[in-house]
Amino acid sequence: MSPAIIRQYRPEDRAALSEICMLTGDNGGDARGVYRDQELLPDLFAAPYATLEPDLAFVLDDGGRAVGYVLGTSDTERFVRDFRAKWLPVVAERHPLPGGEPGTPDAVMTAFLHQPEMMLNPALADYPAHLHIDLLPGYQGHGHGRALLTTLFAALNKAGAEKVHLVMSTANTNARAFYDRIGFHEIAVPDPGPLTFLGRSTA
Template identity: 80%
Template sequence: MISADIRPYRPEDRDALYDICMRTGAAGGDVRGVYRDQTLLPDIFAGPYATLEPDLAFVLDDGGRAVGYVLGTSDTARFARDFRDKWLPTVAAQHPLPGGEPGTPDAVMTAFLHRPEVMVTPALADYPAHLHISLLPGYQGRGYGRTLLATLFAALDKAGVKRVHLVMSSANTGARAFYDRIGFHQISIPAPEELTFLGRSTTA
């Protein structure tokens, strides 16, 4: 029987976080064959959160290593500033900004890395926090995702943050059903069809 426990992130979890991010980065599926640069997505969606806001980083530990995580920020606007000022200088040389119009998955995501301000959407001002959650396939559908999110929600509520949002692939119908079950609702804002914005209170 698979069992695991939730605990705060530790710096030694970094490699596991990066691995989980790549194994689940395509609507829950593996993207290691999609991107040439195997640290690009984690340097956008995992590393900066664990580094800049470790108090809002929690992992699912199977007794040997992290097999899932939830990462968040309590203030998206501040996080975007910190991303540019504190995080981007540490990874920019490894992921140089491509010239011209981005034409590959790597180029598109590298452009995103260099423009962290795009994560700030005025229409989401009432949902200042945001999050990313990923679990390896063997740990999905066992209640761990719900517990990881409850852990993050409690930490956000303790910090005085009352609402949180996330951005997901509209094609990931399984994840959407999960989020609906735990109280998320769709936020109607101008956005590409392939993206869905969801929000909820950090309390029940």
């Protein structure tokens, strides 16, 4: 097998991105048994970035297919506008907004899908870029995550974004340890709930 390489996302990677997103979508574990809608998480956390910001979408290729990815935007405010204007009309019918108070994992994420403005938080104003990174379990712990982030940081910096943030589940302690090693620090956000907000420079 050829050594894994990092390359730009290509449209034919779309199915692999969805699979990776679901296999790591439950605090780093398999989310296929958590969500009934198997396209919901990919349509929220993977596909819109690859579609709207392909220049900032990179995959880890094992020689046959994508086995990891890092995706991002250099400008969260612009991304939210594009998400509402260009992406939500494409997927809204596939993921209809649930009625009443969200009571299931699917309902919670569908409500988030229909309210992309929730990505905007005044506490994150100094960190205009944001990212998502996921690797299949067999490719974790080998330096691939660091390499993917280094690639994205360079692209973000070139795009004029000097700082980047990410949002993670506080329960995902393995991911937090990884981000700490990469140089992320916690950002104080009022009422964060079950989430942790981390940031760092792209330099």
